[in-house]
Amino acid sequence: MLKDQDKSPSSGAEHAKSTNLTEVNGDVEMLSGGDMVARALEEEGVEFIFGYPGGAVLHIYDALHRHSSVPHILVRHEQAATHAADGYARSTGKTGVVLVTSGPGATNAITGIATAYMDSIPMVVISGQVQSHLIGEDAFQETDMIGISRPIVKHSFLVKRTEDIPRIIKTAFYLAASGRPGPVVVDIPKDITAPAYKAPFDYPAEVSLRSYAPAEKGHSGQIRKAVELLLRAKKPMIYAGGGVIQGNASAALTDLVRHLNFPITNTLMGLGAYPGSDRQFVGMLGMHGTYEANNAMHESDVILAVGARFDDRVTNTISKFCPQATIIHIDVDPASISKTVISHLPIVGPARPVLEEMLSQIKDIEAQPGIANRVDADAIAKWWATIDGWRQKHGLYTQNRFDDSSENIKPQEVVQLLHELTDGKAFVTSDVGQHQMFAAQYYLFDQPRQWINSGGLGTMGFGLPAAMGVKLAHPDAIVACVTGEGSIQMCIQELSTCKQYNLPVLIVNLNNGYLGMVKQWQDMQYESRYSQSVYQDSLPDFIKLAEAYGHVGIKITDKKQLREQMQTAIDTSREQVVFVDVYVDPHEHVYPMQIAPDGAMNDMYLSKTERS
Amino acid sequence: MPTVDVDISTRRIISLLMENSPGALSRVVGLFSQRGYNIETLTVAPTDDVTLSRLTLITLCDDQTIEQITKQLNKLVDVVKLVDLTEGEHIERELMLIKVRASGEAREEIKRTADIFRAQIVDVTSSLYTIQLIGTQQKIDAFIEAVKGSNVIEVVRSGVSGIARGEKVLAL
Numbered sequence: 001m002l003k004d005q006d007k008s009p010s011s012g013a014e015h016a017k018s019t020n021l022t023e024v025n026g027d028v029e030m031l032s033g034g035d036m037v038a039r040a041l042e043e044e045g046v047e048f049i050f051g052y053p054g055g056a057v058l059h060i061y062d063a064l065h066r067h068s069s070v071p072h073i074l075v076r077h078e079q080a081a082t083h084a085a086d087g088y089a090r091s092t093g094k095t096g097v098v099l100v101t102s103g104p105g106a107t108n109a110i111t112g113i114a115t116a117y118m119d120s121i122p123m124v125v126i127s128g129q130v131q132s133h134l135i136g137e138d139a140f141q142e143t144d145m146i147g148i149s150r151p152i153v154k155h156s157f158l159v160k161r162t163e164d165i166p167r168i169i170k171t172a173f174y175l176a177a178s179g180r181p182g183p184v185v186v187d188i189p190k191d192i193t194a195p196a197y198k199a200p201f202d203y204p205a206e207v208s209l210r211s212y213a214p215a216e217k218g219h220s221g222q223i224r225k226a227v228e229l230l231l232r233a234k235k236p237m238i239y240a241g242g243g244v245i246q247g248n249a250s251a252a253l254t255d256l257v258r259h260l261n262f263p264i265t266n267t268l269m270g271l272g273a274y275p276g277s278d279r280q281f282v283g284m285l286g287m288h289g290t291y292e293a294n295n296a297m298h299e300s301d302v303i304l305a306v307g308a309r310f311d312d313r314v315t316n317t318i319s320k321f322c323p324q325a326t327i328i329h330i331d332v333d334p335a336s337i338s339k340t341v342i343s344h345l346p347i348v349g350p351a352r353p354v355l356e357e358m359l360s361q362i363k364d365i366e367a368q369p370g371i372a373n374r375v376d377a378d379a380i381a382k383w384w385a386t387i388d389g390w391r392q393k394h395g396l397y398t399q400n401r402f403d404d405s406s407e408n409i410k411p412q413e414v415v416q417l418l419h420e421l422t423d424g425k426a427f428v429t430s431d432v433g434q435h436q437m438f439a440a441q442y443y444l445f446d447q448p449r450q451w452i453n454s455g456g457l458g459t460m461g462f463g464l465p466a467a468m469g470v471k472l473a474h475p476d477a478i479v480a481c482v483t484g485e486g487s488i489q490m491c492i493q494e495l496s497t498c499k500q501y502n503l504p505v506l507i508v509n510l511n512n513g514y515l516g517m518v519k520q521w522q523d524m525q526y527e528s529r530y531s532q533s534v535y536q537d538s539l540p541d542f543i544k545l546a547e548a549y550g551h552v553g554i555k556i557t558d559k560k561q562l563r564e565q566m567q568t569a570i571d572t573s574r575e576q577v578v579f580v581d582v583y584v585d586p587h588e589h590v591y592p593m594q595i596a597p598d599g600a601m602n603d604m605y606l607s608k609t610e611r612s
Numbered sequence: 613m614p615t616v617d618v619d620i621s622t623r624r625i626i627s628l629l630m631e632n633s634p635g636a637l638s639r640v641v642g643l644f645s646q647r648g649y650n651i652e653t654l655t656v657a658p659t660d661d662v663t664l665s666r667l668t669l670i671t672l673c674d675d676q677t678i679e680q681i682t683k684q685l686n687k688l689v690d691v692v693k694l695v696d697l698t699e700g701e702h703i704e705r706e707l708m709l710i711k712v713r714a715s716g717e718a719r720e721e722i723k724r725t726a727d728i729f730r731a732q733i734v735d736v737t738s739s740l741y742t743i744q745l746i747g748t749q750q751k752i753d754a755f756i757e758a759v760k761g762s763n764v765i766e767v768v769r770s771g772v773s774g775i776a777r778g779e780k781v782l783a784l
């Protein structure tokens with residue numbers, strides 16, 4: 001149903017004018033608030049609205065129905081609207097748009113807003129509000145959305161006059177996508193969008209705010225100092241996070257890293273910022289990072305952190321973090337710098353221009369005669385030898401560290417196979433748990449925006465709706481949701497949305513029959529007392545469930561048939577939603593795993609019996 | 613393992629200009645509770661430019677925290693400009709209205725104390741004085757200490773406002 005709609009942003013005016021609800025007063029159009037919202041979204045070039053109707057947004061929904069050129073995706077739960085908009089945003093770099101009603105519609109959206117906030121994803125959430133004169137009276141479906149969302153938004157607006165809608169929506173989109181991106185809430189009381197009242201619609205071409213001026217480039221002097229540190233480094237590490245992906249800086253990063261021949265690690269959010277299958281990539285770092293990445297971090301003398309925020313899941317014990325390292329930190333958000341780990345050389349600015357300037361400064365220095373201003377190639381070669389030693393010893397990619405000869409299907413090999421059979425080119429969304437870590441470790445992402453997961457908030461239920469948003473934006477790509485039987489049930493209702501809009505995503509349910517990550521911690525810290533991590537034979541028949549929604553279900557229990565069945569699943573998912581239910585070893589653990597509390601970066605369990 | 617916190621907190625006066633818009637104040641206050649920062653006093657009012665409010669607050673924290681507080685405050689879209697007044701020479705003032713029992717011999721004694729502090733008696737009944745005092749926090753603390761014996765009935769403090777000395781200004 002989407003295909004026959006014209007999505008070009010310019011067509012909006014035409015649509016609006018073709019209805020008799022528009023009056024033209026002089027040169028300025030007179031529109032109702034509802035029509036203004038619809039028109040503003042067209043002006044912003046919005047490709048999809050993810051939402052769910054209700055009383056407070058009925059005027060807006062009517063405006064969308066009458067003349068909007070922007071397709072609306074009706075989800076089955078407002079949480080899914082936010083995750084789908086989020087998946088769309090992560091996979092395209094554009095701003096995701098959500099429309100929900102007041103009260104329960106708004107509160108249902110909260111988890112998804114928080115998810116986007118924690119990972120700095122550009123999103124505009126328009127929520128209906130009860131009529132202005134009822135605000136504060138505990139009216140039906142009234143909730144203080146501005147108050148509830150305050151700590152999890154970049155900014156928010158309560159619209160007080162119809163006249164303000166164009167300016168506020170323009171500003172909301174500007175704030176969501178600029179600087180450090182994030183979700184912006186626009187709460188609109190119902191009376192403001194009523195058809196009876198019309199006001200001039202003059203959509204601003206641009207906005208500027210006296211109180212908001214995100215850095216556009218880095219300080220050249222600081223970059224110069226960073227370059228000097230890098231050129232003098234003997235054991236450098238580049239540590240890149242989601243900011244590189246959000247800042248479209250992957251190419252700039254890759255050029256710099258290759259030029260320097262330095263090792264690079266990515267955070268969970270940064271996977272794909274540098275090609276995962278490249279020799280210089282030492283794997284993810286942190287709690288479930290590779291042995292080589294965590295050791296290289298710990299031993300390094302200079303760390304260049306880009307668009308990463310020294311999260312506790314990365315650093316382990318702060319006081320033991322990388323004791324010898326001088327830390328250079330590039331971030332567009334000054335508040336991210338020296339928040340947890342003190343940075344010796346801060347550079348405030350967006351990743352791309354800073355990295356580009358860094359490389360050009362390096363090249364300028366190298367063009368000067370004399371060898372003093374070069375990377376110390378001998379030291380770097382030695383450093384690589386050390387790293388390669390770690391890789392040989394316990395690296396994840398030099399040989400399988402899990403028991404691949406086991407009769408049980410291992411979750412790791414399912415992900416490896418998915419990687420192989422999709423040529424490493426699929427978009428992979430995930431939920432939260434062991435399956436997420438296996439996907440992160442074993443699907444080596446070569447491109448930014450390919451890996452879509454809730455890193456900061458760790459939201460179970462994210463994977464399927466996010467995959468819908470990705471699929472809408474990339475209809476020809478394979479979009480796989482690697483999930484667990486726990487997580488998938490948190491937004492399973494979206495199978496219905498997939499049906500309505502024909503969104504053939506591939507769901508790979510690594511079914512271990514447990515809340516596996518919880519169980520792993522209980523195995524390791526609570527003598528295997530499985531408090532509430534077991535479902536006791538209550539799991540649904542996922543195949544029948546998929547079929548009930550009109551999809552294809554494939555159950556995989558036999559390791560010998562894994563490859564063939566996975567291939568069938570991938571092929572079938574070109575046309576239909578496929579729910580692959582793979583029965584994996586219920587007792588597998590994710591390794592490496594940093595030892596906490598009180599461990600350093602490089603203190604890790606490497607298997608059920610080995611420690612670093 | 614429990615660690616012993618060494619208290620290296622210092623008193624900081626943050627003064628900022630923010631949009632005089634609904635929600636702005638709650639975002640500033642919310643930031644403090646959300647991130648576990650402390651607020652000792654808080655005062656806010658519009659400036660000569662009605663689109664701007666000036667907010668002054670006192671927080672007790674260490675150097676790393678004050679850096680985070682100022683960065684996080686600056687990050688709020690409503691916050692236009694900000695200064696840590698305690699970083700330089702500055703003037704700070706607080707207003708107190710205090711109601712004290714003033715009968716018998718105490719009446720004269722309180723009057724004398726008020727004079728010493730250059731406080732003003734702004735309201736009188738046969739048994740009460742309401743006194744207004746403007747000064748630094750220390751001066752106000754000292755006054756309360758001085759009249760304590762004589763039955764303090766009600767104390768209203770405005771919280772500290774401040775301004776930098778000399779050429780330095782916090783304005784658009």
Ligand SMILES: Cc1ncc(C[n+]2csc(CCOP(=O)(O)OP(=O)(O)O)c2C)c(N)n1
Pocket residue numbers: 431432433434435436458459460461483484485486487488510512514515516517518
């Ligand atoms: C909404 C939400 N609730 C609870 C958690 C805590 N949690 C993290 S992982 C996990 C288990 C996930 O189980 P499953 O989806 O089956 O994945 P597995 O670890 O078994 O691969 C839980 C409960 C969470 N991350 N999100």
Ligand SMILES: [Mg+2]
Pocket residue numbers: 433484485486510511512513514515516
């Ligand atoms: Mg599970």
